[in-house]
Amino acid sequence: ITDKINALPDGANYFSLEFFPPKTAMGFANLQSRLERMSQALRPLFVTVTWGAGGSTATKSLELAEICQRQLGLTTCLHLTCTNMDRALIDEALEQAKVLGIRNILALRGDAPRSEEYRDEDKSPEQDSNKDFTWAIDLVRYIRKQYGDYFCVGVAAYPEGHSDESHPEHQNPSYDIPYLVEKTQAGADFIMTQLFYDVGKFDRFETMLRQHESGAFKTIPIIPGLMPIQSYSILRRTTKLSHANLPADLLARLDAVKADDELVKKVGVKILGEMVEHIKARRDAARRGFHFYTLNLEKAVSHILEDTHLIGQIPTENDEDAIETTPAINL
Numbered sequence: 210i211t212d213k214i215n216a217l218p219d220g221a222n223y224f225s226l227e228f229f230p231p232k233t234a235m236g237f238a239n240l241q242s243r244l245e246r247m248s249q250a251l252r253p254l255f256v257t258v259t260w261g262a263g264g265s266t267a268t269k270s271l272e273l274a275e276i277c278q279r280q281l282g283l284t285t286c287l288h289l290t291c292t293n294m295d296r297a298l299i300d301e302a303l304e305q306a307k308v309l310g311i312r313n314i315l316a317l318r319g320d321a322p323r324s325e326e327y328r329d330e331d332k333s334p335e336q337d338s339n340k341d342f343t344w345a346i347d348l349v350r351y352i353r354k355q356y357g358d359y360f361c362v363g364v365a366a367y368p369e370g371h372s373d374e375s376h377p378e379h380q381n382p383s384y385d386i387p388y389l390v391e392k393t394q395a396g397a398d399f400i401m402t403q404l405f406y407d408v409g410k411f412d413r414f415e416t417m418l419r420q421h422e423s424g425a426f427k428t429i430p431i432i433p434g435l436m437p438i439q440s441y442s443i444l445r446r447t448t449k450l451s452h453a454n455l456p457a458d459l460l461a462r463l464d465a466v467k468a469d470d471e472l473v474k475k476v477g478v479k480i481l482g483e484m485v486e487h488i489k490a491r492r493d494a495a496r497r498g499f500h501f502y503t504l505n506l507e508k509a510v511s512h513i514l515e516d517t518h519l520i521g522q523i524p525t526e527n528d529e530d531a532i533e534t535t536p537a538i539n540l
């Protein structure tokens with residue numbers, strides 16, 4: 210991913226799309242044809258595939274990642290969580306990703322460890338196969354230790370702070386920053402943010418990172434995470450879950466049309482378009498990326514990309530693609 214970003218000319222914009230593995234074979238078939246259409250029409254710089262916390266979607270995530278990387282030739286980033294999950298599953302996922310030719314991992318913690326069980330001192334190391342993974346940084350370090358520079362590694366960040374209730378200072382971005390510095394210094398190559406609708410909060414967060422005294426964030430890609438508005442109820446649910454602020458003016462625009470799903474979507478496309486334009490106008494990055502949480506849906510994101518002229522900015526002929534779509538050699 211970072212090779213592809215760095216190959217873009219200064220001032221270029223790019224975008225990526227997130228997908229999750231459907232539960233059924235029918236869902237997979239539908240998503241596959243949608244992915245084919247979307248990848249040809251939209252040409253994202255890369256796509257990402259989510260990972261169910263605790264490895265609950267391991268097989269399906271790898272199956273979807275294989276479709277994206279091998280069948281569709283898309284540069285694919287596999288999300289991987291590391292807590293509440295058998296250590297062997299992490300090893301298998303990384304090995305399988307390598308076999309599939311996937312070169313990018315979004316290294317995440319996942320749900321917080323179940324503390325009593327986790328901190329049970331009586332457990333022998335053999336029983337506690339996951340004792341090495343408490344935070345996302347442990348996974349970043351592990352990937353670097355086991356695979357050197359083979360994988361391009363991304364990490365998560367939270368413009369509005371983290372919603373982890375087990376931390377007394379959750380929802381405070383400056384609390385998270387020392388840990389984000391650590392993740393970056395341990396070898397993260399890019400940062401992808403939690404979804405937000407308050408661009409002012411993103412502005413402040415990005416400025417805080419770029420100016421941070423550690424210098425850890427001077428040039429690292431910071432990719433804002435944006436979720437197209439699919440419906441009023443999904444919006445309210447996801448913002449509640451992720452503790453994302455809905456600015457009053459934005460909420461008023463949506464409240465005014467909330468009884469009409471089509472109008473909500475239309476207003477949502479406009480709002481997201483304004484957010485993209487606002488962020489584009491910032492001068493904090495040589496090349497500006499946008500990551501879209503698609504919820505596997507096509508229309509809203511396509512309209513946003515069209516309205517903001519993000520489609521067609523990325524060259525079609527790309528040597529990196531050629532390298533990445535050939536089956537990986539098992540080193």
Ligand code: FAD
Pocket residue numbers: 258259260261262263288289290315316317318319320321343344345346365366371373376384385386388392401402403404434
């Ligand atoms: P960490 O970086 O470990 O941080 C978690 C919290 O712990 C933060 O508050 C941090 O400040 C604190 N912390 C970190 N290190 C330390 C330390 N050494 N000591 C004390 N406190 C510390 N979840 C999934 O299950 N599957 C997915 O596919 C998925 N994709 C995601 C994609 C993106 C872009 C984002 C933003 C989140 C995603 N998540 C996913 C959610 C994520 O797993 C949760 O938010 C999780 O609770 C935290 O993950 P993290 O990687 O940010 O953790």
